[in-house]
Amino acid sequence: MTQAHQPQAGNVLALENVSRSFGGLHVLQDVSLAIPGQGIFGLIGPNGAGKTTVFNLITGLLPPSGGAIRFDGRDLAGMKPHDITRLGIARTFQNIRLFKEMTLLENVMIGLHSRLDYPAVSSLWVGSAFRREEKRGRARALELLSWVRLEDKAHLLADHLSYGEQRKLELARALATDPRLLLLDEPVAGMNSGEKQDLMQDIQRIAERGYAIFMIEHDMPFVMGLCQDIAVLNFGRIIAQGDAEHIRTNPQVIEAYLGRDDDDDIAQAQTQPAGASAQPQDGATA
Numbered sequence: 001m002t003q004a005h006q007p008q009a010g011n012v013l014a015l016e017n018v019s020r021s022f023g024g025l026h027v028l029q030d031v032s033l034a035i036p037g038q039g040i041f042g043l044i045g046p047n048g049a050g051k052t053t054v055f056n057l058i059t060g061l062l063p064p065s066g067g068a069i070r071f072d073g074r075d076l077a078g079m080k081p082h083d084i085t086r087l088g089i090a091r092t093f094q095n096i097r098l099f100k101e102m103t104l105l106e107n108v109m110i111g112l113h114s115r116l117d118y119p120a121v122s123s124l125w126v127g128s129a130f131r132r133e134e135k136r137g138r139a140r141a142l143e144l145l146s147w148v149r150l151e152d153k154a155h156l157l158a159d160h161l162s163y164g165e166q167r168k169l170e171l172a173r174a175l176a177t178d179p180r181l182l183l184l185d186e187p188v189a190g191m192n193s194g195e196k197q198d199l200m201q202d203i204q205r206i207a208e209r210g211y212a213i214f215m216i217e218h219d220m221p222f223v224m225g226l227c228q229d230i231a232v233l234n235f236g237r238i239i240a241q242g243d244a245e246h247i248r249t250n251p252q253v254i255e256a257y258l259g260r261d262d263d264d265d266i267a268q269a270q271t272q273p274a275g276a277s278a279q280p281q282d283g284a285t286a
């Protein structure tokens, strides 16, 4: 039951002059971004620049203080997070949020729940309809696990997975909500180089299936190896946008990272070819 997405022309998501303050702290100011309906878009910026706040606004966890966010042209103002998920936006978090005492299959099926169709009629009817939906859900969950090459571990507890595999399971669970747009918040945080290489291939293949991907990431070679378009946030404002080469050499971007804890990231990106950090080292295999 392959569920391929048709690539979408145009933009799937638009942020129009979006601002967000916490008390007197202006965390985002006049942020405008257009996320294409296909491909991988990256958002980078020094620690505390406001990147996760962008995702929290898109997913309805926080309301913007000003501006508009449109998904497929539809204003998301006032919508609850679960309604935004149902519209077709899924997200993974910086910190892994799995049910460790459940199997991989069960974890993905929880993500599917918002899409399964359980008719509310007589208990007899519900019984057979439920079983049919369960079967359909199970097949879909296994398919999604195969996309991140975890189908062989479908019946293991999530607790038994390596760190990199747990992150891949989160990706499969996010896909289970059948999104058009996938938001990935620092997908390779804490991963070793072999795990990065592995995840890079998975994300690339998911994008090729027609999903739009919007990624926040500190690992510059990873971002630059995957993203066609990259925006840079600094102190709540977009200071640059363009392809990897443009970002790597942009004086404002270099300036923004200089003297910060994460300035090594941009220095690394300037000296290494895209994707270089994702190469296995120390004999690690993908």
Ligand SMILES: Nc1ncnc2c1ncn2[C@@H]1O[C@H](COP(=O)(O)OP(=O)(O)OP(=O)(O)O)[C@@H](O)[C@H]1O
Residues within 6 Å of the ligand: 022, 027, 045, 046, 047, 048, 049, 050, 051, 052, 053, 054
């Ligand atoms: N709910 C909140 N209440 C108050 N301040 C907040 C809240 N959420 C974020 N902030 C502040 O907004 C600023 C930006 O935070 P945000 O997490 O968006 O940055 P970031 O770019 O994702 O950082 P990092 O790369 O370190 O994850 C920080 O100063 C943070 O303390």
